[in-house]
Amino acid sequence: xxxxxxxxKRTWNIFLCLVPALFIYTxxxxxxxxxxxxxxxxxxxxxxxxxxxxxxxxxxxxxxxxFWDAFFNNIQIxxxxxxxxxxxxxxxxxxxxxxxxxxxxxxxxxxxxxxxxSAVIVGFxxxxxFNYDYGLLNTLLRLFHFGEYAxxxxxxxxxxxxxxxxxxxxxxxxxxxxxxxxxxxxxxxSIYEVAEIDGASGIERAxxxxxxxxxxxxxxxxxxxxxxNMKIFDHIYVMTNGGPGTSSMVMALSVYKTTFIKNxxxxxxxxxVMIMILTMGIMGIFRLIGKIVxxxxx
Numbered sequence: 001x002x003x004x005x006x007x008x009k010r011t012w013n014i015f016l017c018l019v020p021a022l023f024i025y026t027x028x029x030x031x032x033x034x035x036x037x038x039x040x041x042x043x044x045x046x047x048x049x050x051x052x053x054x055x056x057x058x059x060x061x062x063x064x065x066x067f068w069d070a071f072f073n074n075i076q077i078x079x080x081x082x083x084x085x086x087x088x089x090x091x092x093x094x095x096x097x098x099x100x101x102x103x104x105x106x107x108x109x110x111x112x113x114x115x116x117x118s119a120v121i122v123g124f125x126x127x128x129x130f131n132y133d134y135g136l137l138n139t140l141l142r143l144f145h146f147g148e149y150a151x152x153x154x155x156x157x158x159x160x161x162x163x164x165x166x167x168x169x170x171x172x173x174x175x176x177x178x179x180x181x182x183x184x185x186x187x188x189x190s191i192y193e194v195a196e197i198d199g200a201s202g203i204e205r206a207x208x209x210x211x212x213x214x215x216x217x218x219x220x221x222x223x224x225x226x227x228x229n230m231k232i233f234d235h236i237y238v239m240t241n242g243g244p245g246t247s248s249m250v251m252a253l254s255v256y257k258t259t260f261i262k263n264x265x266x267x268x269x270x271x272x273v274m275i276m277i278l279t280m281g282i283m284g285i286f287r288l289i290g291k292i293v294x295x296x297x298x
Contacts, residue, residue: 033276040270045263057270067271070249071278076161077168077250078229078282084169086221089176094206096177097184108181112174119171123238126167130154130239154240157247164248167235172228176221183217184210219290223283230279251275 043053061067092111096104114122129136130153138150153163187210195205211218233252236242242249242257252275259268 033273036269036272038269039266040273042266044266046265050266053266057267058274060267061270061274066246066249067251067254067274069246070251070254073161073248074230074232074250075282077165077232078226080162080165081168081172081229082222082225084165085172085225086176086180086218088169089173089180089221090206090211090218092173093177093180093184094202094210096181097210098202108174108177110174111177114171114173115175117171119234120238122167122171123235126170126235127154127239130163155244157244160240160244160248164236164239167239168229168232172225176225179217179221179224180214183214187213222286226283226286227279230282231275251278 040057041053041055043051043057095101096107096111101107128134132138132150132152132155135153137153141147141150154160156163191209191213192205195209200208231252232250233256236248236250236253237256240248242253251271255268255271255275258264258271
C-alpha cells in the first residue's frame with residue numbers, strides 16, 4: 001500500500017512538472033492552429049466584420065494555381081535540400097569520424113556555425129554572392145577565365161529554384177552533421193575494427209556498417225528537413241521575394257503576401273491550414289515508405 005501511494009505521488013509530481021510545458025505548448029502551438037482553422041471559415045479582411053464562408057475558402061484554394069505552383073516549388077526545394085543537406089552531412093560526418101582527422105571539435109564547431117546565423121543575414125550574403133555585376137561567384141568565374149558562364153543567377157526563372165536552394169543547403173549541413181555524428185558515436189568501435197581487419201575500405205564501412213546502424217537518426221533528420229523546408233520563408237523573401245515573377249514563390253511567402261498585402265486574412269488562414277495538412281501528409285508518406293522498406297528487408 002505504501003509503495004502504491006509513493007508511486008502515485010511520483011506520478012503526480014511528474015505531471016505537475018509537465019503542466020507548465022504543456023500550457024506553453026498549448027498556448028504557442030495548439031491555440032494558433034485552432035484560431036487559424038476558425039478564421040479560415042470566414043471571409044475576413046482584418047476588420048471587425050467577419051462573414052461566415054464555410055468551406056468556400058478551401059474550395060477556392062483547391063483551384064488556386066498560384067498556390068499549387070508555390071507548393072511545387074516547395075517540393076523541389078525540399079527534395080534538393082534532403083539530398084544536399086543530409087547526403088553532404090553524412091559524407092562530412094564519416095570524414096570527421098575517421099581516425100586521421102585532427103582537431104575534430106574545431107571542425108564540428110565551424111561546420112555547425114552557419115546554422116546559428118539568422119536566415120535573413122544568410123539570404124543577404126548569398127544575394128550579394130549571386131549578384132551579376134559584383135557578386136563573388138561571377139567575379140571568380142571571370143578571374144579564372146570562365147566569364148562566359150557568368151549569369152544573373154537570381155533573375156533566371158528556369159534555374160532560380162535550384163539557386164535559392166544552395167544557401168539553404170549550405171546553412172544547415174552542420175545542423176544535420178550534429179544529428180548524424182551523435183548517432184555515429186553510439187556505434188561500437190570494435191565493429192569498425194573488425195571490418196578494417198577484414199579489408200573493408202572507408203567507403204564500404206560507411207555504406208555497409210554506418211548507414212544501416214544510423215538509419216533511425218537519418219529518418220529523424222529527413223523528417224526535420226521536410227518540415228523545415230515546407231515552411232521556408234526568410235531566405236526566399238530576402239533573395240528574390242518570390243521572383244522573377246512567381247518562379248521562386250513558396251507557400252509561406254504566398255501566405256504572407258495574401259495576409260499583409262492583399263488583406264485576405266480568412267483566405268490566408270485557409271492557406272496556412274493547407275500548408276500544415278500538406279506537410280503532415282508528405283511526412284506521413286515518407287514514414288509509410290520507410291516502414292514498407294523495413295518490412296521488405298526483414
